[in-house]
Amino acid sequence: MKRIIVFYLFCLSVVHCFASPVSLSQEIYEEATRISETMRETHYDHHIIIDEKQGYYSLDCSGFVCHILQKKAPMSLRVLPVDKHHTHARAQNFYDYFKSLQNVSSQKEWMPILRVKDLEEGDIIAWKYDPSLQKKDTGHVVIVQQKPLLEEGNLYRIRVIDSSKGKHANDTRAKENDGIGSGDMWFRVDESDYPIGLYWSSKEKKESQHPIAMGRALK
Template structure:
């Protein structure tokens, strides 16, 4: 009995003494917004009223809002395009790509998909030939990747989007902030090279994909 009590006290002491990592704080903030939002919409014009739980955001303004609350220094490192007020998906991509060769104190590159942790950020950039209006997409990792095939992993993400993922929390006719499952294809080095937005039965999308982790 005394041994069991001692073990419980040691575990409690360890839990109190071990603070959350910054990336885990990013996840917790995104999860808090997901659970407490009253209304959200996907829009490139950002309007946020936290007291009312109202969010009108796109994928990048949502992630920037989370970073602003948890790591404004890391957010300040991200480049911003001319005539824009926050980093967009392509800026996340370009910055994370640069991290692979030039790391810094605020961010680190995550080079292999199976090393992702909660709160890490995945960004991909659309090829200019696709003629898409958006520059790409950016999501926050909600759960560690689960391997389903030799080169295919399922990941639960939190994002702001128009389209829904598999097992999505967004209502049928709604968009905005939600959580759902995506699948990512990796190469022989474990780096992501393709994705399935909502179903493995649909065509795999090939994009330039990178990953980053906030550290300070």
């Protein structure tokens, strides 16, 4: 009997050694999903207030992503640029940094994603608003919750998790609520499968065209 137990424990150790480790993107996805499913109250606000014990999250899109990166990928968060007079990277910083990676041969903390079809759960999409639009936000940043689904020749549907004032399609946020939630968006791509346009809540509405970049945290 003792030999059987020893052999069983040995087999378990072998399986553990060869099991595929959970990727960092998967950990980011799982943490974002956990928060969205267990939180008790959330609001969209540029002034960040988080009380995890009480399940309270008041933050904007970049604050939400940075909070998760701080827990799961602190080294990736550390290299992101931060604007003067701000405490964390904003949407435009995510975009600028991801875009800069496309001209770098090797990168330890982040990997640029150049094709929408290569996005995985937990990857990050950021886009930047033109200053001439005079928006209060610099852009928007989301976490991929489900792998992209190609619906038409150049249009993908992607379910994302974010902190937002507005609702996406099939959104989990109640009609009167903002803050953290998940929903469907659509991204139009060019011939190289790079995103060049987006639909916030319906592909029947007017397409928004903003510079878009994508990245995967590595550390």
